[in-house]
Amino acid sequence: MLNEGLNSNVERRSRSHSLIQELVATRNQMLALFTQLAELKPFVPDEGTCEVLQEFCETLVDYTLQAHLNLYRYLEEKLEKRKRVLDLAELTYPRILATTEIISNFNDQYEEINGDLDASHLEQDLSRLGEALAIRIELEDQLIEILTHRIPVADNAQPLNS
Numbered sequence: 787m788l789n790e791g792l793n794s795n796v797e798r799r800s801r802s803h804s805l806i807q808e809l810v811a812t813r814n815q816m817l818a819l820f821t822q823l824a825e826l827k828p829f830v831p832d833e834g835t836c837e838v839l840q841e842f843c844e845t846l847v848d849y850t851l852q853a854h855l856n857l858y859r860y861l862e863e864k865l866e867k868r869k870r871v872l873d874l875a876e877l878t879y880p881r882i883l884a885t886t887e888i889i890s891n892f893n894d895q896y897e898e899i900n901g902d903l904d905a906s907h908l909e910q911d912l913s914r915l916g917e918a919l920a921i922r923i924e925l926e927d928q929l930i931e932i933l934t935h936r937i938p939v940a941d942n943a944q945p946l947n948s
């Protein structure tokens with residue numbers, strides 16, 4: 787009986803670690819596309835910009851949904867039992883939700899441009915989104931660290947001044 791409970795706990799933790807790894811991989815992909823898009827400044831409403839922007843929006847939505855399904859839903863549904871994790875989630879979740887609204891607004895504005903991009907506000911909107919993503923990632927990393935006892939590391943992290 788004790789072994790069954792222990793095995794179930796180990797299996798659940800292993801599954802949650804795998805979901806977190808998937809989330810971090812998707813997040814890294816989204817950040818790479820964010821960087822690629824930001825490097826296109828000054829923004830010109832051409833086909834290349836539109837393609838990168840649409841791919842970024844798709845990945846941004848994937849990341850946001852994956853974060854909700856793989857991390858936040860786990861906490862919302864009270865599947866987590868550790869008080870430290872629940873206390874941190876209670877503090878961070880409202881701030882994470884605020885970033886979700888900014889992500890959603892950006893996506894609504896730019897996901898269906900179909901070559902008809904009004905780039906006049908893209909730099910400002912991307913900057914605001916970048917600030918929200920920085921906050922969100924910091925909060926997510928706090929949750930991931932307390933869930934897994936380690937800080938997530940980007941697989942292909944590069945120095946900023948490369």
